[in-house]
Amino acid sequence: MRIFSKVALILFLLLALQVVSQSKKDSNQKPNIVLIFADDLGWTDVSTGNTNEGRGSKIYETPEIDKLASQGMSFTHAYTNQNCAPSRASLISGQYPTGADNQVYNVSSLSRQDKRTKGFPDLPIKPFQQKKVIAEDGINIFDVLKTQGYKTAFVGKSHGTPHPLVGDFGIDLPADIHHIIAAPVDGKRTKSYYMALQSDRKGWTFKSKYVDKYATPYNQNYINTILKPFITRSEVSLIDGTPKHLTDAIGDFSVDYIKDHANGDKPFFLYVPFHAVHSKVVGRKDLTEKYRKRGLNERLAEYASMIELLDQNIGKINRAIKDPNGDGDVSDDITNNTIFIVYSDNGGLKDNKPLTGKKGTLTEGGIRVPLIFRYPGVIKANTITNQSVHCIDFLPTLAELTGVNLSTLKKSDGSIPQYDGVSFAKILKDEKQWLSRENLFWHLPGYMDERFSPSTLIQTRVGTDYYKLFYFYETQTFTMYHLNSDISEKNNLLKKPTKKQLKIALQMNADMLAWLKTNKAPTGTWVKNGENVSYPLKRDVKKYKN
DSSP, X not given: OHHHHHHHHHHHHHHHHHHHHHHHHHHHOOOEEEEEEESSOOTTSSSOSTTTTTXXXXXXXXXXXXXHHHHSEEESSEEOOSSHHHHHHHHHXXXXXXXXXXXXXXXXXXXXXXXXXXXXXXXXXXXXXXXXXXXXXXXXXXXHHHTTTOEEEEEEOOXXXXXXXXXXXXXXXXXXXXXXXXXXXXXXXXXXXXXXXXXXXXXXXXXXXXXXXXXXXXXXXXXXXTSGGGGGGSOGGGGTTSOOBHHHHHHHHHHHHHHHHTTXXXXXXXXXXXXXXXXXXXXXXXXXXXXXXXXXXXXXXXXXXXXXXXXXXXXXXXXXXXXXXXXXXXXXXXXXXXXXXXXXXXXXXXXXXXXXXXXXXXXXXXXXXXXEEEOTTXXXXXXXXXXXXXXXXXXXXXXXHTTOOGGGOOOTTSOOOOOOOXXXXXXXXXSOXXXXXXXXXXXXXXXXXXXXXXXXXXXXXXXXXXXXXXXXXXXXXXXXXXXXXXXXXOOOGGGSOOHHHHHHHHHHHHHHHHHHHHTTOOOOEETTXXXXXXXXXXXHHHHHBO
């Protein structure tokens, strides 16, 4: 009896030791990270109301995004830059476009003049000559995570970084794909924006050596297995035998990446910048037909189709986290040790009401987007914050969540990298309600058709109130809006400011000027005389109020 008791005691102690050891291992384990970066997904393009103050879409269906919102924290004041390349460049570099390792202000250039003009010399300001991609020698978000042993992968749109993605950007698997797919078909060069092409030389292709294996047309087996969770939402048989959609292929690649790395000896960072729901919108046939039958016109049916297709692939990736090997047994579930993020690169292309503007503008419709973070056990489920955050904040936030001390990092020349963002990890963990930072900035030293001209914007939080102050260099004028009472930015407070509003405006102007000077922000030159365009003066708000 005593012998049995001793054996039982030894077994109990061994078991307890194993549990303690396992707990210690788990506590030191770095979380996997999946970052979904949608393209042109607007603030009101999702059906959840968590990310848009109860203004979820009644047209578009995003049940997978809605589910994630119920499982994590949603941001009602999440911001980006005004369009694709600068948002991606800022997210990856952790810097505003003014940053030394960034310098990406717009897609292609800052000389995209208003189509109603003849260009220079009719436009008064010659724009700053920007860069098209971030610096290779900067320590970007991939480099930062690699210091903690992360495996890194990038599948999707490569704006803000080179295409094809070559060089030392800290990415182990760069599966970048251009939006326009081109291939020789029957001796002719054929283009497609979303559907795989059957090339004479390569067979079915997306022009990506990593993603081409997913380019074969839809078949019944794919429908029955991969799309099975979604078949009740549309007549999926319509796509049998049709070309594969790029959005599905990116989702399939991501699922296999998770399968291959879920239980490896290193954590992974999977960055998925989808091309959906970008312009030249072509949805998947079954989903487009679903929305046509609901009475939507052709363009809106395609747009709705693309949004739901994006949502389905977010669901695919989420299911892969739950069941990495796809065998139906969720004992390999990595959900609790995975940070899952859904975000968009800029505002929507269609109706963003009640927000004013769209992609390419600095009004709320162009820069305010959905954002959801899920990290079970760290982030409370179904929570909402109205703290404003920006794509520059992702690098320091993920650094804090994974234990990186950014002050210890050094570039190849020995200098310490400078980041503009701040960590909002404590907001995620419900340890703080507000960041100490009160200002966000946008600066555009050039033109993009009718959507923007040379301008600077500061957003300031005063207590729980958000204000925006715009400065327009061509006319040397300001406008100011109070977002809490005027989310549509219709009432320019500077037309008849109260003493309080003018005081706030003067402080915002001073902060704007200080930021411009500190960052040596370029402004371009006046065409008429070649002189540099000046910053707004300290008290110009009073002088130039409209």
